[in-house]
Amino acid sequence: MAILTGSCRLGLWHVHVAWQDDLVYRVRFSREGIAGPVPDAILRYCAGRPADLSTLRSVATEGETTFAKIYRAVREIPCGETRTYGEVARMVGTAPRAVGAAMARNPTPIVVPCHRVVAKTGMGGFSPDIEIKEALLAMERRGDVCTPEKGGVNR
DNA sequence: GCCACGCTATCTG
DNA sequence: CAGATAGCGTGGC
Incomplete structure (x- = not known):
């Protein structure tokens, strides 16, 4: 199972995430978005909706x-x-x-x-x-x- | 190895 | 109030 990468929108920026299951390897901000999935909690967070980031772990x-x-x-x-x-x-x-x-x-x-x-x-x-x-x-x-x-x- | 940092408490004019 | 000084831990060169 490979590490997944994707991005979601946050204002004028895009949040790029490299992750696998509940473990996040890398997050960075960019002006450009890319295709691919991001963890649900981050998706919700960026959308300004209730999000529980404690469900994720970070390397x-x-x-x-x-x-x-x-x-x-x-x-x-x-x-x-x-x-x-x-x-x-x-x-x-x-x-x-x-x-x-x-x-x-x-x-x-x-x-x-x-x-x-x-x-x-x-x-x-x-x-x-x-x-x-x-x-x-x-x-x-x-x-x-x-x-x-x-x-x-x-x- | 050396050096540049998303800092802060303390000291000196 | 502004400037100098010392102290921390790491990644990058």
């Missing part, structure tokens, strides 16, 4: 390296909330700068929600475009995507 969180620990900590940030690089660093017992480096090299944004990690003063960075980070945070703060799927509380 980035495998292992006991410092980066893997950082990625696991970042995955625990609740949808709609943010943490600073420094807070994440203290969570895993490392330095803020290491967190910045880990985010910059995050192979699976969205699955590992690096957009929820912001600088102490301001936004911090995001590649390829800070605009994506702002859009994702705005969407999560709006709340729809965070709503549990089984028609629940919904504030």
Whole structure:
């Protein structure tokens, strides 16, 4: 069974995903879309519909390296909330700068929600475009995507 | 090996 | 308030 690749639309961008079953190998943003499937949770997320990204795993969180620990900590940030690089660093017992480096090299944004990690003063960075980070945070703060799927509380 | 990073606390004018 | 300085962990060269 080969690794699947596909993309879905997110505003002006396309989210490319390389994955297999519940394991995501690589996510990246591009101006161009490609044909192929993406995991249901990501599809829903990009559409701004209720999505549970915790059903997916990322290769980035495998292992006991410092980066893997950082990625696991970042995955625990609740949808709609943010943490600073420094807070994440203290969570895993490392330095803020290491967190910045880990985010910059995050192979699976969205699955590992690096957009929820912001600088102490301001936004911090995001590649390829800070605009994506702002859009994702705005969407999560709006709340729809965070709503549990089984028609629940919904504030 | 060395170096550039999506940072931050602290110190110095 | 602006600039310098030190400290982290990795991938790339």
